[in-house]
Each structure stands twice: as structure tokens, then as C-alpha cells.
Amino acid sequence: MARVVILGAGISGHTAAQHLQRLLGKKGHEIVVVSPNSQWNWIPSNIWVGVGQMAKEDVTFPLAPVYAKMGVDFRQAKAVAIWPEGDASSERAQVEVEFTSPERAGQRERIEYDYLINATGPKLNFGATPGLGPDGHTVSVCTYSHAEEASKKLQEVIARMKAGQRQRLVIGVGHGTCTCEGAAFEYTFNVEHEIRQAGVRHMAEIVYFTNENELGDFGVGGMSFMQQGFVTTSQLWTESLFRERDVRWILGAHAHRIEEGRIHYETLDGEDHVLDFDFAMLLPPFRGADLQAFDKQGEEITGDIFAPSGFLKVDADYTPKPYDQWRAEDWPKTYVSQKYANVFAVGIAFAPPHQISVPRTSPKGTVITPAPPRTGMPSGIMARAVAESIAEMIEGKASSPEHHASMAEMGAACVASAGKGWTKGTAASMTMFPVVPNYQKYPEYGRSLKDTTGELGLAGHWMKTLLHHMFIYKAKGRPGWSFIPE
Amino acid sequence: MSELSTDPTQSGPVSPAEVPLPASLAPKPSSKTLRQRTSVPLQAYRFAAVSLRMMSMIRKSHH
Ligand SMILES: Cc1cc2nc3c(=O)[nH]c(=O)nc-3n(C[C@H](O)[C@H](O)[C@H](O)COP(=O)(O)OP(=O)(O)OC[C@H]3O[C@@H](n4cnc5c(N)ncnc54)[C@H](O)[C@@H]3O)c2cc1C
Numbered sequence: 432m433a434r435v436v437i438l439g440a441g442i443s444g445h446t447a448a449q450h451l452q453r454l455l456g457k458k459g460h461e462i463v464v465v466s467p468n469s470q471w472n473w474i475p476s477n478i479w480v481g482v483g484q485m486a487k488e489d490v491t492f493p494l495a496p497v498y499a500k501m502g503v504d505f506r507q508a509k510a511v512a513i514w515p516e517g518d519a520s521s522e523r524a525q526v527e528v529e530f531t532s533p534e535r536a537g538q539r540e541r542i543e544y545d546y547l548i549n550a551t552g553p554k555l556n557f558g559a560t561p562g563l564g565p566d567g568h569t570v571s572v573c574t575y576s577h578a579e580e581a582s583k584k585l586q587e588v589i590a591r592m593k594a595g596q597r598q599r600l601v602i603g604v605g606h607g608t609c610t611c612e613g614a615a616f617e618y619t620f621n622v623e624h625e626i627r628q629a630g631v632r633h634m635a636e637i638v639y640f641t642n643e644n645e646l647g648d649f650g651v652g653g654m655s656f657m658q659q660g661f662v663t664t665s666q667l668w669t670e671s672l673f674r675e676r677d678v679r680w681i682l683g684a685h686a687h688r689i690e691e692g693r694i695h696y697e698t699l700d701g702e703d704h705v706l707d708f709d710f711a712m713l714l715p716p717f718r719g720a721d722l723q724a725f726d727k728q729g730e731e732i733t734g735d736i737f738a739p740s741g742f743l744k745v746d747a748d749y750t751p752k753p754y755d756q757w758r759a760e761d762w763p764k765t766y767v768s769q770k771y772a773n774v775f776a777v778g779i780a781f782a783p784p785h786q787i788s789v790p791r792t793s794p795k796g797t798v799i800t801p802a803p804p805r806t807g808m809p810s811g812i813m814a815r816a817v818a819e820s821i822a823e824m825i826e827g828k829a830s831s832p833e834h835h836a837s838m839a840e841m842g843a844a845c846v847a848s849a850g851k852g853w854t855k856g857t858a859a860s861m862t863m864f865p866v867v868p869n870y871q872k873y874p875e876y877g878r879s880l881k882d883t884t885g886e887l888g889l890a891g892h893w894m895k896t897l898l899h900h901m902f903i904y905k906a907k908g909r910p911g912w913s914f915i916p917e
Numbered sequence: 918m919s920e921l922s923t924d925p926t927q928s929g930p931v932s933p934a935e936v937p938l939p940a941s942l943a944p945k946p947s948s949k950t951l952r953q954r955t956s957v958p959l960q961a962y963r964f965a966a967v968s969l970r971m972m973s974m975i976r977k978s979h980h
Contacts, residue, residue, distance in 0.1 A: 599936075636935060667943045668943075671946065673941075674943055679936040679937070679938055679939070693932065702930075705930045706932050706933075808975070808978070815979075816980070840978075841980075842974045842975070842977065842978045844975065854955065857954055860967050860971075862970060862971055864974050864977065864978070882970075884970060886963065889954060889955045889957070890961070890963040890964035894971075917979070
């Protein structure tokens with residue numbers, strides 16, 4: 432009987448666990464999930480926690496009862512190291528974990544595995560910019576507790592505006608190499624909506640602060656889509672929304688350091704600037720979970736398996752090459768490790784071969800380019816593909832991973848909220864296909880114009896709310912969950 | 918905001934009193950467009966249309 436160990440119970444790890452249990456659970460194989468947090472979190476709705484429109488309980492649920500019902504072995508722990516060749520005392524591959532549950536906090540254990548899926552998502556690297564983050568001078572919405580704190584600070588700012596003080600709110604990214612600009616965009620417009628609802632919009636200056644070279648880049652190099660008989664760009668479309676809602680923007684920015692109420696930053700032209708703020712929500716750059724790896728003799732081999740960013744190297748083409756030589760085929764298909772055929776990485780945990788946006792550096796050599804986003808839908812699809820590949824290999828139906836989920840062959844749906852409310856809410860509903868432009872297949876725009884779309888309106892808000900309930904229902908493994916697509 | 922923010926005697930870059938609205942050729946929506954974006958009957962139709970479009974794209978993405 433085989434054992435599959437999944438590191439991480441976020442969007443990708445939990446999806447992999449559900450499908451592996453569906454495919455193998457009744458056949459006596461063992462599925463083990465290791466994750467440090469006792470709660471599952473629907474991260475996209477943290478935006479609404481961050482403006483006080485949802486509570487932590489609306490976006491989370493405890494994992495242990497769900498896994499108990501599914502028959503998955505859940506260990507509340509964080510992985511710290513892997514021994515893909517075993518060690519001096521055992522031939523079997525193993526992963527070392529450190530418990531985080533109150534009962535066993537700090538204890539370590541080795542778990543042997545036949546297959547390992549690294550789905551550890553992002554490590555929020557606030558340390559990359561001094562002063563960034565909840566331990567510094569800015570807030571975040573990356574976790575539900577960060578979002579709760581952001582909401583509290585936002586209410587304080589609204590109270591000051593009501594008392595007659597004009598306030599500057601800066602929302603965006605806190606480093607030149609950040610990703611997830613879509614989340615910063617959503618938070619910007621949700622904050623703008625809340626401030627308008629509070630009747631103090633005239634007292635607020637809202638500034639979107641980004642590493643993107645133009646609005647609407649979103650880390651995917653922007654999009655082209657058809658609107659009323661014209662091919663338009665996500666840049667024009669996004670700028671239109673910013674103008675309509677009077678949100679200012681600062682582009683191509685890298686924050687060097689943040690002090691109380693002040694951002695010191697450089698722009699792509701190499702100029703240094705400062706920007707004062709009363710409230711700042713700046714997302715951190717991401718890195719991998721920084722797992723270590725050792726060979727049988729105990730020699731460290733972390734650099735052979737992981738990229739310097741801490742993400743796991745998979746079946747991608749990592750050869751450094753200039754932008755004009757980037758190809759759709761550079762992107763991984765099966766997510767198997769380059770070195771070990773029984774180790775996989777999905778979601779944010781795999782190392783992308785390069786950015787999607789055009790790479791840019793300031794004259795001072797500062798890299799100011801969004802990293803490629805690995806959003807919910809692609810993370811779920813690749814997790815399912817890996818689960819299916821592993822199930823087939825365990826059952827002897829395949830000798831190598833056969834399910835493909837390249838980001839250059841799949842699309843993504845992104846519904847970015849621009850304000851909550853059953854009749855007054857709006858959201859930008861975007862689809863793109865494929866996520867990574869494929870200029871061989873779509874020479875003019877890199878993507879299919881039929882499947883790359885953008886639309887603003889109340890319908891998007893309803894969609895976002897529906898997705899919130901649907902994905903929490905699915906993650907809880909309720910009847911019919913497997914019919915809900917990733 | 919911080920009193921230092923617009924102090925011209927301060928050395929080094931100075932935070933602007935107001936971040937200017939960058940130049941943009943992007944069209945602003947008309948009041949009709951804005952009304953349509955929150956019109957419940959129209960948006961109910963758009964909801965159905967966007968859902969179908971997304972489902973088609975999602976089907977193509979699952980191999
Ligand atoms: C504010 C915000 C809004 C977003 N909105 C959207 C949206 O609207 N639509 C969309 O598609 N995407 C959105 N995203 C992106 C989406 O959340 C990610 O794509 C998705 O969560 C990635 O899934 P993942 O499984 O790779 O990582 P995660 O979901 O972050 O899961 C990682 C898991 O690994 C665990 N872990 C961490 N370290 C270890 C360790 N050492 N050992 C074991 N486990 C570990 C974590 O506790 C967690 O359970 C948003 C992201 C943010 C931050």
C-alpha cells in the first residue's frame with residue numbers, strides 16, 4: 432500500500448488531497464496532509480475581511496473534522512526538510528515536520544512517503560523591504576488575521592476622515608518583484624467603495640502603488656480583449672476604472688524601505704521618491720517555504736531541488752534566456768521534480784521558468800517586474816492533474832505522470848471585486864486563455880480573443896459571492912463536491 | 918498627514934501634497950454605462966452570459 436504526503440492544505444494542497452482520497456482512499460492507500468494552520472482559508476475573500484464586510488469565520492473552517500470525515504491523516508505541522516533518498520537508517524524517502532498544534536508544538540517527526548506533493552504556497556517575505564508588513568508600518572490582507580488588522584486600521588482612518596482630517600491611503604505592492612497585483616487592485620476598489628459608503632470619499636486620496644509598468648498588467652503582461660467590435664487592452668480598461676473612481680496611480684515602483692507613515696521608493700527611471708501615507712496596505716513579495724533537502728549521507732542538496740527563491744524546480748525549462756526567446760513550452764506540464772520522479776510541486780510552490788510580464792530593470796539595476804501569478808484556478812487544476820497522475824502510477828496504470836496542466840495551455844478566471852453589495856456592488860470579471868501567452872498559437876495577441884474577456888458590473892459581484900460559497904462547499908467535501916470544477 | 922510631507926527645506930525627495938492624476942486617454946464611462954453596470958435585470962442577463970463564457974473557458978482548461 433502506498434503513502435502520499437501532501438505539504439500544505441491551501442487551495443492546491445487541499446484540492447490534491449480531495450482528489451487523491453477520491454481516487455485511492457477506498458483502495459487502502461494512505462493520504463497524509465501536513466499543514467501548520469488548523470484552518471482552511473478561502474484567501475480571495477480575505478479582501479472582504481480587510482474592509483470589515485466579512486468576519487474571519489466566514490472565510491475559514493477547521494480542517495481536522497473535514498479530513499477525519501474524508502479519511503485523510505492530518506498532521507498540524509510544518510515541513511522543514513526532505514530526505515528524498517531516505518537516510519542512513521532507512522531506504523524510504525521521508526519528510527521531517529515540526530508540529531504546530533498546541534498539544535505537540537515544537538516536536539519533530541519524520542514521515543515516510545512513496546509520493547510527495549509540495550503545495551506549501553508562498554512564504555510572505557515582508558523582510559525583503561525593511562519596515563514592510565504588520566510587524567513594520569503597513570498592513571496586509573494575505574492571511575485572515577492580517578485582513579482583520581487591516582480592517583481595524585481602515586476603520587480608524589475612516590473615523591479620522593469623519594473628524595475632518597484628510598487622509599492618504601496607499602494600496603499596492605511593497606517590493607519591485609511582487610506578484611498578486613490583482614489582489615491589490617481588488618482591495619483598492621473595495622476600500623474606495625467603503626469610504627464612499629461612509630460618506631467621506633471627498634476626504635480621501637487613494638493611491639495605487641505598483642511595480643507594474645502599466646495599469647492592467649496584473650503580472651501577466653496585460654491582456655487584449657474584444658469590446659464592441661474593437662480590440663482593446665486591459666491597460667485602457669483599467670485606467671478607465673481608475674479615472675472613474677478617482678484613484679491615483681504610481682507605476683514601476685520598488686519600495687526600498689518604509690518608515691512610520693512614509694515609503695521610500697525608486698521608479699523604473701531610476702529616480703528616488705518618498706510618499707507619505709496615513710494608511711498603507713502593501714502586499715509582500717513571495718518566496719518558497721524554504722524547505723531544506725538532504726541526500727542519503729546527510730549532505731545538503733537543497734540547491735539541486737529548489738530554486739534560489741525557495742520554490743521547487745519541476746519539469747520547466749529554466750535555461751536563462753532573453754524575453755524574446757521565452758516560449759510557452761518553457762512552462763511545466765506535469766510538475767514532477769527535475770531530480771526525483773516521486774516528488775511534485777503545485778500552486779505557488781513550483782518554480783516558474785521566468786516572469787510573464789516584460790522584465791524591466793531601473794538604470795540602477797533594481798528589478799521592477801511583477802512575478803508571475805499562480806492564481807486559484809490554475810493552482811487547483813495543476814493539483815488535480817498531479818493527483819490523477821500519482822493515482823495512476825500507484826495503481827500501475829502508468830509509469831510516469833501523464834496528466835498535463837501547463838499554464839500555457841490553460842486559462843484563468845479572475846473575478847476582482849470592486850465593492851461589495853447585492854445591488855451596489857461591482858466586480859471586474861476577467862478570463863484569459865491561456866494564462867501564459869502563446870505567440871506560436873495566437874500570433875497577434877498571444878491569447879485567444881474569444882476566451883480572453885473583461886467586463887465590469889454587478890453581475891461580477893454576484894459571481895464572486897457565488898464562487899465564495901461554492902468553493903467553501905467544495906473544500907468541505909460536501910455531496911457532489913467533485914462536480915465543481917477547480 | 919505628517920507635517921514633514923511637503924517641507925521644501927527638507928533635503929532629498931519630498932512627498933507630494935497630492936499625487937497628480939496621471940495623464941490617460943482611457944475613456945470615462947457615461948452615466949448610462951454606469952447605470953447599466955448596476956441595473957439588476959441587465960446584470961442578471963450578464964451573469965448568465967459571463968457564467969457560460971467562464972464555463973466554456975474552464976472546460977478547455979481541464980485536459
Ligand atoms: C489577498 C489575496 C487575494 C486573492 N484573490 C484571488 C482571487 O480572487 N482569485 C484567484 O484565483 N486567486 C486569488 N489569490 C491567489 C490565491 O490565493 C492563490 O493562487 C492560492 O492560494 C495558491 O494556492 P496554494 O495552494 O499554492 O497556496 P496557499 O493557498 O497559500 O496554501 C499554502 C498552504 O501551505 C501551508 N504551508 C506553508 N508552509 C508550510 C510548510 N512549511 N509545511 C507545510 N505546509 C505549509 C499553508 O499553511 C497553506 O495551508 C489571492 C491571493 C491573495 C493573497
